[in-house]
Amino acid sequence: MHFSLPDGHRVAVEVRALLNGGFAGRSQDDVAEHIAELVALGIPAPVKTPCLYPIAPFLAVQSGEVYAQHGRTSGEAEWAMVITRDDVLLTVACDHTDRDLEVHGVAWSKQAAPDMLGHQAWRLADVEDRIDELTLTAWVRNGEWTEIQAGTLAELLPPQYWIDVLHTHNLYAPGTVLLSGTIPMIKGVDQFADAWRVELGDPHTGRTISTEYHVRRLPEPIA
Template sequence: MYTRRQARLRRYDVRFTLLDGSEITTSVHTLLNAGYAGRSQDDVAAHVKELAELGVPAPSVTPALYPVAPYLAQQADAVPAQHGRTSGEAEWALVITDDGVLLTAACDHTDRELEVHGVAWSKNAAPDVLARKAWRLDDLADLDSVRLQSWVDGALLQDGTLAELLTPQYWLPVLEARGLAKPGTVLLSGTLPMDPAVDQFGTSWRVALTDPATGDVIDLAYTVETLPEPIG
């Protein structure tokens, strides 16, 4: 019989199936979202300037790292939203477990209305959706060639490779220095540019990581469901 404390911890569990069919479960106690994490920090600086013109506050340093409530690490099929101006971001997620470090696909769903008041607040307003499959990080021979894509309502919104983002090898020492490189920590990578011709405010999301060396694909999909109108 579970105790009340065990029931609370159980809500944070995430389970991944590896390519060999084995499963790894970890209980998330630390969830972090990297931001402004492009490998070219000159491009990042230009992006910060563009966002500032839209009213999004600039970070004090780049790359940034935002703590997120750990229960927001979810392997969900649906994401609740309070209004129609929320959208996902295609990312990889680093998952540290008792059985090694995993890499999986993720989508950082973000409240764009709240983002202009504080990026950290917007990251805590919706789940970080994780795929149900994962690779062992050490099994990826050429991480930079892995393709990262997102689709909203079937339209391709983001398309690039992990060579555009800071690597797991960059972030692992950062976690180590902060005492966070331990089982139960999940870190999302930051995202790629979006196609400005595509409306990001859709209701159906898919994110995929594709390893061209093997053809293996790790993906996730979910729908956005608007909450009922509030009373009061």
């Protein structure tokens, strides 16, 4: 993967480990409420929270398309932390997930679709002092673009929390990419859309990083 930084530098990263945070809200009371909603939909509750799901590294992509086998897949607005040889980068991400498979296991559903990352990034050290002020917004396209998620990074566990977790489990190494988990979706908006756009914003500088992709349905199996 390649990331462009604000100072013009371009960083190449070979992804060696991909990890997805789950149930990673800063308020674990809100997380418990969300888990209860998922259980009511038949999705298994985690044994403990927050969770960290190892995902196949090749599922971290910078692409404009996701291929899906059916119409019940959707994204999740997230930030992603990228460990390089010399630095820690922060970028935007969208964790595309198979919602039908999710009822059989969250880890399975995440393994069935890619993690979409932005082409730009910021050095974590440059924004860490205002991390909670950064914004995370997502839109879906069902004919027209509609906002489906909006919040700040204050709603999620901070990068430093996950850096400590990586060190504890000997996972802090160049090529590790970690996604943050997501913020709530706006009720009443259809998440099963034909396109997703996610934006990470820094109100202090006015800079934004975005990723956008189309969801392409695969043809029915040939038999």
